Amino acid sequence: MRILHTSDWHIGRTFHGNSTMDALAEVLGALTAQVRENAVDVVIVAGDVFDSATPAGAAYTLLSDALVGIHEAGARVIVTSGNHDSAARLGFQSRLLREGIHVLTDPLAIGTPVTLGDDDGPVHFYGVPYLEPAIVRQHWGGVELRTQAQTLAHAMELVRTGMRENGGRSVAIAHCFAAGVDATIGLEREVRQGGLDVVPLSVFDGPDYVALGHIHGRQRVSDRVRYSGAPLHYSFGEQDKPRGSWLVDLDASGLSAVEWLDLPVPRRLVTLTGELDEILSAENVAAHADDWVCAVYTDPLAQTEPMRRLRERYPHCAMVQHQPADSLERSERSYTDRLRGAVTDTERIGAFLEHVRSGHGPTEREDDLIREVLEDRVRAEALV
Structure with missing residues (x-):
């Protein structure tokens, strides 16, 4: 049988x-x-x-x-x-x-x-x-x-x-x-x-x-x-x-x-990993435009409207994830732990930015802006 x-x-x-x-x-x-x-x-x-x-x-x-x-x-x-x-x-x-x-x-x-x-x-x-x-x-x-x-x-x-x-x-x-x-x-x-x-x-x-x-x-x-x-x-x-x-x-x-x-696979599934511009490259698009796509982009910072940009090239893009390249190497301390270890307001703001940016803290320019804002606040409070 x-x-x-x-x-x-x-x-x-x-x-x-x-x-x-x-x-x-x-x-x-x-x-x-x-x-x-x-x-x-x-x-x-x-x-x-x-x-x-x-x-x-x-x-x-x-x-x-x-x-x-x-x-x-x-x-x-x-x-x-x-x-x-x-x-x-x-x-x-x-x-x-x-x-x-x-x-x-x-x-x-x-x-x-x-x-x-x-x-x-x-x-x-x-x-x-x-x-x-x-x-x-x-x-x-x-x-x-x-x-x-x-x-x-x-x-x-x-x-x-x-x-x-x-x-x-x-x-x-x-x-x-x-x-x-x-x-x-x-x-x-x-x-x-x-x-x-x-x-x-x-x-x-x-x-x-x-x-x-x-x-x-x-x-x-x-x-x-x-x-x-x-x-x-x-x-x-x-x-x-x-x-x-x-x-x-x-x-x-x-x-x-x-x-x-x-059995046949009507539409292949593929996961593309790299910086967003790399995922959107002509070479990748030529190879995977007809596939179901999961895009894992590794740019240090979250990009603007990544799904819209991906679907312009990949009509069947079904998922997008932001996973910075060094995310697996970063400390796994929780946000609470980082806040607990912060002493100054500058460090607390830095901990917050690191948390919401998947581990990336403020840039050098942002550090300068944070210090300026905090110093302005101190001067304003001194005048009250």
Whole structure:
């Protein structure tokens, strides 16, 4: 049996205020073509199908078009819910779809597989929707479920019980933060609470393959436990991570091969670092005018209207940051510390300017002006 493992479509997510719907439709169209070209039997979507618990109507349309297109390309589809999805809304969608498209959102059905067959016999697919401990613990009295790790460990015990009852080959699908993975800073932490919700690799013992979602970059946790990542780049922190999916082959004895299939990137992401004039140079513009651009300019002082100037050259500039070249070398004393150490008014003003200018204090000319103003104030007070 040939399986395509994808996840984290995040239908409806914007990229710095820009819609990603057209780009995602393009990429999912390419994924559908891969299903046909590689004679894929089953496509797994491991959670975070939508980006919101209340997706707009256009998001439902894109999902329906994608799932029906994949099915018409010759594959059956198995979808589970992630932490961004509303399990109820995603589950409702399943009733409107045709046979051969399975949407698994019910925690009480974790141990009951979707069973599909090939020439070597049955393959049992166990879908584990995203499980919020505070919500699902009511279903399993007497089991301590305070963290994601505990909850997913219990869910996988239900999967292994189902495996013993059904026999044959098996695939598990889950949405979580597994131990040992490399996350995108600021993007994939919401499923965790400190370190308690990291799921140990041993939790996934048993199935021939475990298709995970939540991490947006391709990850190989072990030969049989993997993340496919998201099909689009949704942040500049992901810009160097490939986009695609895992092509998984099962033979009569279990997992036989796993291959990575790249997906197209509709618009590249690039971070340009240097002084603003350098970023705006003809050479840079020629190379990156059509890219999503994050500009990190290193001029000592903040420049006037940098975003306007950047967008005149880079129509798709999405982010601008001021990070002076020596910022990492400067003292990390807080503003309060600098004020506490200041003795004179001149030093206090200098500390303020250093704070608001990302570490750059007054220039020599500004020092002269500050002294003149302070001296004028002293003379004025002496006349009162």
